[in-house]
Amino acid sequence: MFLQKGLFGGLTLGTNATVQLEFRRADRKPVKAASIKGKGSETEQLPLYTNKDSVVGEIRVANTPGKKVEHQGIKVQLLGQIELKTERGTPNDFLALVRDLAPPGDLTSLQTYSFEFNDVEMQYDSYRGLQVRLRYLLRVTVSRSYGTSIVKEFPFWIRNTEDVPPPPPGPQPPIKMEVGIEECLHIEFEYDKNKYHMKDTVVGKIYFLLVRIKLKHMEIEIRRRETIGSGSHARNENETLAKYEIMDGAPVRGESIPIRLFLSPYDLAPTYKNVHNKFSVKYYLNLVLVDEEDRRYFKQQEITLYRASDAQKSAAPSPQSSTAALQPQSESPSSS
Template sequence: MVGTSLLNKKAANIKKENGQMAPVPLFQSQESVVGEVRIEPLPGKKVEHMGVKIELLGQIELYFDRGSFYDFTSLVRELDVPGEIVDRKTFPFEFSTVEMPYESYNGVNVRLRYILKVTISRSYATNIVEYKDFWVRNFSPPPEINNSIKMEVGIEDCLHIEFEYSKSKYHLKDVIIGKIYFLLVRIKIKHMELEIRRRESTGSGPNTYNETETLAKYEIMDGAPVRGESIPIRLFLSPYDLTPTYRNINNKFSVKYYLNLVLVDEEDRRYFKQQEITMMRID
């Protein structure tokens, strides 16, 4: 029996593959990963081995290429020289100030994970391998420049609106504040809503897979506005399952966020304007 424990006291509740939430040890880049490995043979048995090692791995797994893991971090510590283990034995380990540049991520088509992998090498049988996942979250400083977003939506001689968001970079518990101005309205608008969309891109070139999720729908207005009307926007982000923006991580995947303004007329025609925003985890 092989077990791995970590000495950190922080944990994050993460949704597992079965959909259940479970606590997972939580770290951030430049922290030390310290713990111990316990090996306990079955009663009356012994484990003969050619060495015991532990690896700290940062991996990207693309689900359409399942079984292939791309390592961007790989560290190893030798725990024991060849020999045999008769009774329970404990091996302490430490990976000091580990650079873990990317946040953990479980997406639709891709997973970025950090694991500890213990291997008991054996010459006469299959190696014994044990895995333990941990989670990484990294924080960014507040942006020095955070420009507002100003855009227009127009249909010639029918509709002309301007919308403005107070900034273009948001932290995960932020609030989107903005305003929409109606300069020309000659179509019968039924309602208007603001969507938060997440687009996950995996692969590259002609083999790029794009997966877009609508994470939030916020109705801004119900009914037809008149010229000169202005509608305020205030959308709180904390209820939604957001991550930071990921840009071309290890040339394998990106995750981007968009604000999508949607107008629906009385004939259920939809008009929309999309704008990319940057999501950040700020301490």
């Protein structure tokens, strides 16, 4: 039975033919759907696969009643592409597979074609960012000797998990950093670790060792940095994904403020390092302090994010319950 058109179906192409595609799994289990954030508050439902999955399905090509479609062959391609904002209109294909469905002929009635792409190497996650997009799609082409060929694309989404070795037994040393202004401000902050899965919780503390300026409030931001290119041609784009106010009012010397940041409500993707020599994605916890004259002081700590399997998430130790929770100022749906 075909999935709904609005989900994974097809649309009329040109005036003479329609193309529909049903995604399936080789093990006959239902195809999962990923809810992907689009423009504004829009979301899109896409078929969800992972690395080494077999992408199989069925394609229906139908002519408009009473009209014959002459063609030079029908094929389906499985493509993996990276599109950079600086190279708009020229995607880089890192994966290209093809299956021929029909030889040249005439389309006079509904035709159904099955296809299989077995154990496909899809090592990169799908990703939509500010200046780069990594996507996977099936492209059905009805080639024509005259006129425009009929082409329809059916995107799907890839999510891969990372096998991370469990931490050694016993308490782990926290990550500590100091920041300050000579003889005016001295702060020490610590986080429980620097590598988190995307449903994890960041636990930490901030200590005020010296306070001689009047601070008004303090917040922590989760920032994402995309980098395309390398060396002198590298181009960075920063995006603030979330802000947490952790202090309102002036601190005193010796004061300690606990932190507990929940990552699950936010639009996060894993950390990516030099994907196909095209782009990288990094994350930072950015500590921001504002004084009474609205001067802002910053300190960043890079963290690594990864997508854990359900087994890994359930095996991860829970943060200490003695740490107070922070309420996020705004939330956005996760699209990764």
